[in-house]
Amino acid sequence: MGMDASTRRRAGEHAYARLRDDIQSGALPPGSVLGEVEQAARIGVSRTPLREALDRLESEGLVVQRSPRVTVVADVSLGQIRDLFAVRRALEERAASLAAERSDAERNAFAPLADAFERSDVTDDVAAYYARVAELDAAIEAAVANAFLARALQPIRAHLGRIRRLASDRPERLRASAAEHALIARAIAAGDGDLAAHATHVHLHHALASVELALAPDSPDAATGRTP
Known part of the structure; x- marks a missing residue:
């Protein structure tokens, strides 16, 4: 059974906050590849809220999508x-x-x-x-x-x-x-x-x-x- 909307929203917020903190702290430096499977397992969420978190980070310019399956931490110039x-x-x-x-x-x-x-x-x-x-x-x-x-x-x-x-x-x-x-x-x-x-x-x-x-x-x- 899939998670309800409120549970998925909380999972998405958790994934977003964790990834954003890791990017800001340098734990995920520029160029780091953010594989959905690996990051979902590391953070402890399913892939759907992980994708939603990556979409938010992309809108803020913190990550970029290099291909349909490859998202990386954005460079800083x-x-x-x-x-x-x-x-x-x-x-x-x-x-x-x-x-x-x-x-x-x-x-x-x-x-x-x-x-x-x-x-x-x-x-x-x-x-x-x-x-x-x-x-x-x-x-x-x-x-x-x-x-x-x-x-x-x-x-x-x-x-x-x-x-x-x-x-x-x-x-x-x-x-x-x-x-x-x-x-x-x-x-x-x-x-x-x-x-x-x-x-x-x-x-x-x-x-x-x-x-x-x-x-x-x-x-x-x-x-x-x-x-x-």
Whole structure:
């Protein structure tokens, strides 16, 4: 007997989340072949929800179908990253500005986040830092409360984890990035939309410059594929 719709949906969500995490973490690096039988067995789902998960990942650009039977993890090029950041700037700058325009009650999460970015030494726990960045992103999306904007940002967020790992974060860049996030959060808390958008623009400018530096052809990180 086949699984019911809700069970299949849960299995598909599980397969999608597992594959996406593995791609972002580097456990499945660019070029990895994602055989349906092997991946379904590894994750513990049937092939139907596995195919649905692969379809979602393909729509986000994380995997590509090389043939009807061969799906692989997508490559990441510097050109693609630059294109991604161009779209990211447009969406995230506007989102930060809109969040700053919300009521005081809708902005009450941002001052504590700014404090947290300012207090901690990001290099002590890089994973905790990225969790805090994700918390800020979620707080901005919640304040804006625009489902269309949230959906537009979702595929961009899907790529950021593996871009960070490919770029190999440097301690000095991590500290600067924490200060930039603190300023974004502080500007939103103060209701200053112009500053929030500008601080986001500056952060993304420096973030892309750091990626370009790390992935340049003569960079040691590009040659070794070192991850943080």
